[in-house]
Amino acid sequence: MPIQILMPALSPTMTEGNLIKWHKAEGDIIKAGHVLAEIETDKATMEIEAVEEGVLGRILIAAGTENVKVNALIGLILEDGEDKSALDSFKAPEAITIVTTVSQTEQTVIAAAPTDVSKVNNERVYATPLARRIATQKGIDLHDVDGSGPRGRIVKSDIENFTSPILSAEKHTAAAYVDIPMNNMRKTIAKRLTESKQTIPHFYLTIECDIDKLLSLRAEMNALPKATQKLSVNDFIIRACALALHEVPAANATFHDTFVRHYSTVDIAVAVAIDGGLVTPVIRSAEQKQTSTLSIEMKNLAERARAGKLKPEEYQGGAFTLSNLGMFGIKHFGAIINPPQACILAVGAGEPRAVVKDGQLAIATMMTCTLSVDHRSVDGAVGSQLLAAFKELIENPLMLFKAM
Numbered sequence: 001m002p003i004q005i006l007m008p009a010l011s012p013t014m015t016e017g018n019l020i021k022w023h024k025a026e027g028d029i030i031k032a033g034h035v036l037a038e039i040e041t042d043k044a045t046m047e048i049e050a051v052e053e054g055v056l057g058r059i060l061i062a063a064g065t066e067n068v069k070v071n072a073l074i075g076l077i078l079e080d081g082e083d084k085s086a087l088d089s090f091k092a093p094e095a096i097t098i099v100t101t102v103s104q105t106e107q108t109v110i111a112a113a114p115t116d117v118s119k120v121n122n123e124r125v126y127a128t129p130l131a132r133r134i135a136t137q138k139g140i141d142l143h144d145v146d147g148s149g150p151r152g153r154i155v156k157s158d159i160e161n162f163t164s165p166i167l168s169a170e171k172h173t174a175a176a177y178v179d180i181p182m183n184n185m186r187k188t189i190a191k192r193l194t195e196s197k198q199t200i201p202h203f204y205l206t207i208e209c210d211i212d213k214l215l216s217l218r219a220e221m222n223a224l225p226k227a228t229q230k231l232s233v234n235d236f237i238i239r240a241c242a243l244a245l246h247e248v249p250a251a252n253a254t255f256h257d258t259f260v261r262h263y264s265t266v267d268i269a270v271a272v273a274i275d276g277g278l279v280t281p282v283i284r285s286a287e288q289k290q291t292s293t294l295s296i297e298m299k300n301l302a303e304r305a306r307a308g309k310l311k312p313e314e315y316q317g318g319a320f321t322l323s324n325l326g327m328f329g330i331k332h333f334g335a336i337i338n339p340p341q342a343c344i345l346a347v348g349a350g351e352p353r354a355v356v357k358d359g360q361l362a363i364a365t366m367m368t369c370t371l372s373v374d375h376r377s378v379d380g381a382v383g384s385q386l387l388a389a390f391k392e393l394i395e396n397p398l399m400l401f402k403a404m
Contacts, residue, residue: 002082002090003052005075007061007068010041010048011312013188017041018066019074024056030077037063037074042188043279043315045308054079057087064152067184127154134159185277193336200255201375204334207387209367211350214397234270234324235295237347239400241322242266242286242294244389251386252319254340255377261319269318269338270298272305279305280338282318291400326350332368342377343386346370367394 007017018040024030034050057078061068068074076087125142127135131154135142138159145162147154182190214236222230245252245266254261266287269280281301283294304310319342323335326349335346350367357364369390373383393399 002057002076002078002086003054004073005036005077007070007072007074008039008048009070010039010046011043011316013192014041014070014184016067016069017184019061019063019068020045022059022063023047026056026059028056030054030056040184040308042184043312044305044310046311050077052077052079054082057082057084125154126152128156131156131159183276185279189277192339196336196339200337200339202334202337203373203375203380203383204370205373205380205383205387206332206368206370207391209369209391209394210355210364211367211394212365214394215350215365217397229292229295231291231295233326233350234322234347235291235298236397236400237324237394238268238270238283238286238294238298238322239289239291240390240393241268241320241345242283242289243393243400243402244386245320246287247389248382248386250382251343251378253342253377254319255342255374256340260342260377263319266320267318269315269321269341270301271321271323271335272302274306274308279310279315280318280321281305281310281315320344322347326367332370334370335372337372337374339374342374343383344372345390346372 007019010017020038020040022037023035024037030036030050031053032050035047036050036056037048039046039048054077056075058076059074060076061072061074076090078084078086126147126149127142127145128149132142134140134156135145135154140159140162142154145154145158146152148158149155211233214233218231218233218236221227245268249262249264252263252266254263265285267282267284268286269282271278271280281298281304283289283297283301286294289297301310301314305315321335321338321341321344323344324347325333326347329349331348331351333346333348335344337344346369348368348370350365352363353366355362355364355366369387371383371387373380
């Protein structure tokens with residue numbers, strides 16, 4: 001019996017994914033460990049490897065297909081000694097026969113006559129016969145229509161919902177808009193953060209940090225002849241978060257329905273903006289790493305996050321998140337907690353402000369930081385202790401280089 005290749009669950013939140021590319025073709029010999037395909041999850045693009053040996057007998061879900069459910073059958077491998085006749089007797093589960101939602105009438109048409117293909121402007125256009133017939137009746141050029149079916153196939157609903165961009169611009173110039181379909185990452189962000197705001201009792205604590213000493217120390221360190229790694233302000237902030245959480249372990253926690261889990265090591269998730277959303281790669285045991293080490297690790301994680309190459313273990317977990325929008329000029333904001341974490345720190349831009357020092361008016365570079373806290377896990381006093389420890393470290397940056 002052929003070996004089934006199923007759509008894998010590559011992260012705890014994954015319910016469906018996009019099959020981006022097949023690395024093997026039908027008839028190719030498959031060995032354990034061979035890369036079979038690339039899957040786009042809600043966090044990254046990942047490769048799936050074969051665990052069985054044989055010959056790739058049939059590809060059931062084509063490259064480019066979106067929203068393939070986890071555990072859906074995507075291909076078949078013939079075992080040693082099996083021939084193609086084994087494929088003819090294999091019946092695929094009905095759940096994968098149609099990957100997109102279409103009307104019952106159009107399903108019948110697709111089953112009877114798969115995909116009608118023509119060339120328009122030297123480019124292939126895939127459309128069902130029913131969609132093509134309606135397009136002809138309405139005088140719609142299929143080349144102008146975006147298909148929502150498998151492999152970009154144009155289906156009936158695409159034609160019925162199509163509006164000529166020229167007519168739309170002429171008649172509704174003031175209301176012109178573009179609908180951008182949500183990818184898996186955007187869907188996951190929407191679901192999890194809606195859940196967070198609806199179910200987590202957030203409260204917010206804000207402090208102001210004087211970062212003049214930190215900026216001065218950073219400049220000196222980056223100017224050293226042997227400084228191969230330029231440190232950013234964010235590197236110092238990560239280090240300060242790690243040491244503060246080590247000092248106030250009650251804030252290094254996650255919430256679960258019947259218990260609160262406290263951690264003995266500090267795993268910090270750091271928000272990284274990417275095209276279409278954000279990811280939060282995790283720096284493990286951050287309290288045990290010096291600022292320069294954190295800088296190198298964070299840079300590597302951020303680069304691979306933007307390239308969609310993070311492994312699941314690199315963005316899963318963590319009990320605390322840091323979100324820094326200071327580089328965008330944002331002065332102050334409150335971040336949404338990423339469940340089951342108990343806290344997230346929102347860091348704004350440092351800017352010169354008038355302050356009072358020793359009873360005298362002075363100018364200092366101040367940075368506003370707001371801690372969002374899950375009141376089910378962490379009380380106000382604990383959150384305040386964490387921010388106090390963080391502020392002391394930021395304003396006395398030499399303390400960031402103490403050994404643990």
